[in-house]
Amino acid sequence: xxxxxxxxxxxxxxxxxxxxxxETRLTDLGIGGKIFRLSPLRNVNELLAEEVRNGARTIVVVxxxxxxxxxxxxxxxxxxxxxxxxAGPNNKLASILGVTDAETAxxxxxxxxxxxxxxxxxxxxYFLSNLTIDGGQLTIDCENxxxxxxxxxxxxxxxxxxxxxxxxxxxxxxxxxRDGLMEILIQPLKTNFWQMFKKPAALSSIIPFxxxxxxxxxxxxxxxxxxxIMKTPVEIEIAxxxxxxxxxxxxxx
Amino acid sequence: MFKKEMGSxxxxxxxxxxVQVEGNFVANGDVxxxxxxxxSLKTEKNLRVGEGAKIFANITAANAxxxxxxxxxxxxxxxxxxxxxxxxxxxxxxxxxxVSAGASLSGKCNAGEEKKAKLEKIxxxxxxxxxxTKNILPVNGEKI
Numbered sequence: 001x002x003x004x005x006x007x008x009x010x011x012x013x014x015x016x017x018x019x020x021x022x023e024t025r026l027t028d029l030g031i032g033g034k035i036f037r038l039s040p041l042r043n044v045n046e047l048l049a050e051e052v053r054n055g056a057r058t059i060v061v062v063x064x065x066x067x068x069x070x071x072x073x074x075x076x077x078x079x080x081x082x083x084x085x086x087a088g089p090n091n092k093l094a095s096i097l098g099v100t101d102a103e104t105a106x107x108x109x110x111x112x113x114x115x116x117x118x119x120x121x122x123x124x125x126y127f128l129s130n131l132t133i134d135g136g137q138l139t140i141d142c143e144n145x146x147x148x149x150x151x152x153x154x155x156x157x158x159x160x161x162x163x164x165x166x167x168x169x170x171x172x173x174x175x176x177x178r179d180g181l182m183e184i185l186i187q188p189l190k191t192n193f194w195q196m197f198k199k200p201a202a203l204s205s206i207i208p209f210x211x212x213x214x215x216x217x218x219x220x221x222x223x224x225x226x227x228x229i230m231k232t233p234v235e236i237e238i239a240x241x242x243x244x245x246x247x248x249x250x251x252x253x
Numbered sequence: 254m255f256k257k258e259m260g261s262x263x264x265x266x267x268x269x270x271x272v273q274v275e276g277n278f279v280a281n282g283d284v285x286x287x288x289x290x291x292x293s294l295k296t297e298k299n300l301r302v303g304e305g306a307k308i309f310a311n312i313t314a315a316n317a318x319x320x321x322x323x324x325x326x327x328x329x330x331x332x333x334x335x336x337x338x339x340x341x342x343x344x345x346x347x348x349x350x351x352v353s354a355g356a357s358l359s360g361k362c363n364a365g366e367e368k369k370a371k372l373e374k375i376x377x378x379x380x381x382x383x384x385x386t387k388n389i390l391p392v393n394g395e396k397i
Contacts, residue, residue, distance in 0.1 A: 145276055145277050145278070145279060146274055146275060146276030146277055146278045146279075146292065147274070147275045147276050148272060148273070148274055149272070149273040149274075149275065150271060150272055150273075151271050151272065151273055151288075152271055154271060174265075186269060186271070186272055188271050203269055203270060203271065204267070204269050205267050205268050205269035205271070205272045205288070206266065206267045207266050207267070207268070208265060208266060208280075208282075
């Protein structure tokens, strides 16, 4: 049984035609299901618990990256299959999963290619794509074996998926959410004029890991999937094959 | 040949110029060091030490190309290449060693196949044993 979770921004009139079209397409494909509209006043956790108890096995998020990252933790918790129908702006995660638009998404859901992918876990919170730490004097302890100390002003990304700013050329082995590893990507912040013209790959560090602890002198903000903000110290580890997700043929991993 | 093996598709860990690593660094894949490493550095595959890199560690790898500074012992299973900018302060043990003009090396160097060396030792030992038995033979020529 399919459960469709609509983000609250889809209540706007401008999306009514889009929703009607998508719902018709889903019904035509025979994968229609129960629809639930998210709102700040409703508890999604309780709803999902009840629906899973009633036999819902596939949850389809209709919305953007923000909607998807909100549901990731619950999907991992309830061990359900997750699908995505992109709507509105900011749908980078959906395109990584091989879902470029709503029409393609309906076909992808019907084809039902299910991949088990890794999730990142930071202090008991799951994240799908990446985690960003900007600046600050940081030390990263890797698996209690060695310590990484970035010198100077750096941007640190902990990546499960390939970051948008990293070109795939020559880096085929990295950023695969099915390899049981995440990557620490350390890039210097472009503080002066000449660094603008330097190739970022020449200065960056990429270190694969399974478990790390990030500490800093003061507290430094840690942003998961560009949404939730936490503060250092944090422990980050990989949760291998934690999420079952429906992906398209054109997925980027 | 060696440079082809170190193609970018196989690189798995890159320690950039702005990063310092302390402790026992162990990697399963290829490693490129452009920054600073102290402690020990071990990989089952290839290692490339960049020109600006500084390593204060004992190194173990399958193949290595060194262009930077290494202070520590180096143990390489197959090929070790020191470029003209390489500075090594420590002992080297490898199967095949190539050193470019201008490289500096300070320490013991052991290059070549270990098995052959062992065989030669065994042959020497056999020769000395034979000589000993000849010496034991009595003067009149009767065998014991």
